[in-house]
Amino acid sequence: MGRSPCCAKGVNKGAWSLQEDEILINFIQTHGQGKWRSLPQKAGLKRCGKSCRLRWLNYLRPDIKRGDISADEEDLIIRLHSLLGNRWALIAKRLPGRTDNEIKNYWNTNLAKKFHGKKSKLPMNPKPAEDKKPIEKSKMKAESKSVNESETSIPPQEFRLSTSQNENLVPVDDDSFNFLMEINVGDVFIPDVDFSYTQGDQMNFHMSNINHVTGEENDLSPSEDDNVHEHEMKCVLSSELKRVASFLELEDE
């Protein structure tokens, strides 16, 4: 009947006591972390191994940063969430000392309401004019020329930022995937492009709400020219995602 339960009966649940915390900290300090399933028994804790892992990673780890999320951190969370979606662990990797659980909670309690249903309305950092380089549609199409023509359909699936094995990255896990933002960390900029994905033979592709150099609202509404075939879209997205992956240093070692 499926997998065996990860936790044996009789383990403690709920909030951790100070004594339990001390036992876990002492054990990990002397033996290191890992082997979570066997840890409770070895440490003498009446806890599930996964519970120990979670307690350590989310609360007891010495490098946990306590205190409120700063404005900079919030801004980064917003931008990364726009790019990565609910991939809290990935987002947390970009915020030293913050845990995926903390970021997830922060998003759900503070930011979700703010941005729910507000595509392309994310705050933008004003940038010097020379840094603004919206993708040109003509360039997009030119890039799509290299696409493997034999590939005719892409099943909806989760895209991966890892590019080491899949030369052609495959979007998308949602009805839409939005590059909503202009990433501004380091020297890499991801232009503010909205890729609307429609399941079927074609994707409707259009750039929207591009924050131009002047800051003026653009009027690039979808048109015939904006429609590209799915595999072309794949190529474009692949190119963009590689840039993102490179920027985020998320590619496989």
Added chain:
DNA sequence: AAGGGTTTCAACCGCCTCTCA
């Protein structure tokens, strides 16, 4: 002060992926 509603966040649950024999 009381109590009812709302918010917060630590912890749990269950599925997915990875690793190794």
Added chain:
DNA sequence: GTGAGAGGCGGTTGAAACCCT
């Protein structure tokens, strides 16, 4: 190549804290 076990992850829950009347 395959299956089992362990780790990782995102969604969800629920107790405690907080707020409002």
